[in-house]
Amino acid sequence: MYQYLYEHDFPDWFVTHARSHYDFNWQEILVDLRNTRFFYPGYCDHMSNITGKFLDEQQAAELSDFLIERLAALATTLSQGQGLVNSLQLDGYQVDTQRLCLVPLEGPVSAQAEEDALDTLLRISGIRNSGTVRKHISDANSLFVQGKHHPSLNESRNILQALIDDISIETDRQGAHSLKLPGGTANRIRYLSDVGFLTTDEKAAFESAWGALSGGSHPGVSERDEARIGLILALEFGQLLLLKFVNWSKNHYKKFATQ
Numbered sequence: 001m002y003q004y005l006y007e008h009d010f011p012d013w014f015v016t017h018a019r020s021h022y023d024f025n026w027q028e029i030l031v032d033l034r035n036t037r038f039f040y041p042g043y044c045d046h047m048s049n050i051t052g053k054f055l056d057e058q059q060a061a062e063l064s065d066f067l068i069e070r071l072a073a074l075a076t077t078l079s080q081g082q083g084l085v086n087s088l089q090l091d092g093y094q095v096d097t098q099r100l101c102l103v104p105l106e107g108p109v110s111a112q113a114e115e116d117a118l119d120t121l122l123r124i125s126g127i128r129n130s131g132t133v134r135k136h137i138s139d140a141n142s143l144f145v146q147g148k149h150h151p152s153l154n155e156s157r158n159i160l161q162a163l164i165d166d167i168s169i170e171t172d173r174q175g176a177h178s179l180k181l182p183g184g185t186a187n188r189i190r191y192l193s194d195v196g197f198l199t200t201d202e203k204a205a206f207e208s209a210w211g212a213l214s215g216g217s218h219p220g221v222s223e224r225d226e227a228r229i230g231l232i233l234a235l236e237f238g239q240l241l242l243l244k245f246v247n248w249s250k251n252h253y254k255k256f257a258t259q
Contacts, residue, residue, distance in 0.1 A: 008074055008100060014067065017050045033068055036060040073100040086145045089228055114235035121242035128170065133162045140231050149227035156234040157213040161185050163241045168192060176253040185210060197248055209237050
């Protein structure tokens with residue numbers, strides 16, 4: 001490890017300190033990098049740190065982020081690094097192994113950020129089977145990181161299906177509409193349109209999203225990209241459903257309040 005870090009241009013002071021002070025215990029190193037204690041072992045001022053240069057709090061935080069990013073990129077080159085590659089991709093990054101840096105994927109979308117937003121809406125909405133939805137999200141993530149892309153895509157479809165089912169069942173349970181609740185996701189998308197929950201345009205969009213998640217392979221697109229995009233698609237459309245449901249449930253499952 002000592003030589004490997006040098007070969008990838010990590011600073012002498014970093015390699016020496018990681019070995020002598022931590023014995024390359026990476027869990028401790030990463031924690032102390034994150035809180036910047038890594039640079040100030042036993043010192044009480046910013047003039048005295050392991051870099052040999054003045055290092056204030058802001059500079060230390062920026063240097064920590066730089067080193068953590070390089071370490072993450074380096075770790076992906078190791079024999080067991082593919083899982084980390086997949087995990088970083090869900091966080092919205094790909095790895096440049098030549099420059100040892102993380103490069104944002106196209107656009108500002110991060111699966112983790114969208115998952116956090118959906119989880120918040122699950123709590124607010126009071127959806128009865130929120131635990132099932134969270135399980136599908138967790139499984140989609142876990143399978144993706146393991147490189148099981150097709151099963152991950154199936155779980156992403158299950159996220160959307162579970163939300164459509166819950167909203168349809170809850171709307172029917174309230175008895176505000178005379179329409180009979182049908183079975184099957186495609187039929188329930190149509191049901192939600194017929195009772196006024198989805199607009200005509202939204203119905204078409206959800207049918208397209210459902211079709212994309214349920215369809216076979218897409219020529220020219222890798223299974224990994226299909227799975228990543230499918231998860232983000234399910235998380236985004238899931239948020240739309242829950243935002244509408246919160247308003248819908250407050251207005252007796254018949255209409256929406258003006259925003």
